[in-house]
Amino acid sequence: MRVDNVSYRSYSVYMKVxxxxxxxxxxxxxxxxxxxAYDLVTAADPRERRWRRxxxxxxxxxxxxxxxxIGCGTGTFLALLGRTAKCAKLIGIDPDERILHRARRKLNxxxxxxxxxxxxxxxxxxxxxxxxxxxxxxxxxxxxxxLAEKRAGLSSIxxxxxxxxxxxxxxxxxxxxxxxxxxxxIVQCADGRENTQPNADGILPSLMEEAGFEQVQETAVIPTLxxxxxxxxxxxxxxxxxxxxxxxxxxxxxxxxx
Numbered sequence: 295m296r297v298d299n300v301s302y303r304s305y306s307v308y309m310k311v312x313x314x315x316x317x318x319x320x321x322x323x324x325x326x327x328x329x330x331a332y333d334l335v336t337a338a339d340p341r342e343r344r345w346r347r348x349x350x351x352x353x354x355x356x357x358x359x360x361x362x363x364i365g366c367g368t369g370t371f372l373a374l375l376g377r378t379a380k381c382a383k384l385i386g387i388d389p390d391e392r393i394l395h396r397a398r399r400k401l402n403x404x405x406x407x408x409x410x411x412x413x414x415x416x417x418x419x420x421x422x423x424x425x426x427x428x429x430x431x432x433x434x435x436x437x438x439x440x441l442a443e444k445r446a447g448l449s450s451i452x453x454x455x456x457x458x459x460x461x462x463x464x465x466x467x468x469x470x471x472x473x474x475x476x477x478x479x480i481v482q483c484a485d486g487r488e489n490t491q492p493n494a495d496g497i498l499p500s501l502m503e504e505a506g507f508e509q510v511q512e513t514a515v516i517p518t519l520x521x522x523x524x525x526x527x528x529x530x531x532x533x534x535x536x537x538x539x540x541x542x543x544x545x546x547x548x549x550x551x552x
Contacts (some may be wrong), residue, residue, distance in 0.1 A: 320547070329482070345523050346433070346507045346517045347373060347425060349464045352525055353429060356377035364418055364451065365435035369397030376406030384408040387421055415439060415447025422454040430455055433464040434523075437493040438485055444492070448505035453467055456531040460506060467515065467524025468496030478521030502528045 349371075355361065359381045363372050366386035376384060384543055386408055388394050401408050413421045415435065430451050436444050451461060468477040475494070482490045502510045507528035514525040 301330065313345045314426070317439050317531070330489055332443065343519075345464055345525070346374060347364055348514055348516065349431065349433065349462060349525055350374055350378060352527060353431060353460075353462050355429070356379055359429050361385070361423060361429045361431065362418070362422055362425075364388075364393070364415065364430060364432040364447075365448050366397060366410075369400045369410075369412070372408050373400055373404050373406055375526060376401070376404065381478035383425070385425065385427070387413045387418060389414050415443055416450050418447065419450040425454075426456050427428045427454055428456050428459045429462065430459070431462045435465065436463065436498060437481070437490050439470060439491055440489055441497075444498075444501055445504070448501050448507075452507060452530055453504045457530055457534070458532045459530045461502070461526075461528045461530070463526040463528075464523055465498065465500065465526075466490070466493045467498060467512065467526070469494045469521050470515070474517060474522045477519060480520045498524075506530070512531065
């Protein structure tokens with residue numbers, strides 16, 4: 295099996311880190327400075343495995359699905375999707391070419407077909423214009439980018455989805471408790487307060503609504519050692535211009551026991 299195209303650059307875990315091996319300046323947040331350690335670091339955290347599995351269950355992938363992973367990094371979640379359900383098509387989009395060379399090797403080794411495209415959040419609509427995508431997923435991307443890019447990214451994702459398509463997001467959301475707010479300062483020290491604070495204030499659901507999504511839900515809240523990660527689900531309306539039916543959960547979002 296072969297992975298099409300070249301991989302991209304992911305929004306990284308550490309905004310202040312600069313990869314000294316690269317001679318050219320980049321306009322995105324790089325991944326860990328030691329690329330070889332990227333998968334080792336993420337795999338070492340059992341909480342990451344917990345929220346990824348929860349996100350996978352929420353997506354409920356099926357053989358007929360055409361799925362795009364935005365900010366797909368080294369392809370870990372694409373590989374999980376490929377092993378779980380033989381989706382009709384898998385697409386990964388990310389701005390980091392180097393880190394997605396790793397995704398290419400990983401997916402090739404697993405025998406999973408995927409198309410990898412280079413692009414930012416705002417590019418998603420153009421990159422997927424000729425593809426009828428019914429599910430888009432993104433994990434730990436939105437808290438890295440400025441508010442304007444969050445808005446532009448969600449609008450672009452909305453345009454890329456077919457009517458009735460689903461958006462699934464895992465990212466740092468509203469930090470509800472003093473402990474989670476304190477732990478989230480670790481992320482803010484690394485990634486900066488300006489981009490991360492809107493997430494901590496719980497802005498993502500309202501931005502999804504603003505982009506045109508309906509049935510916006512926060513489906514789970516997962517505490518970690520760097521703050522709580524929320525899972526979100528939203529739907530592109532089947533009929534454009536129809537009254538949006540925004541659904542707010544009338545229950546406390548599920549806190550998964552770690």
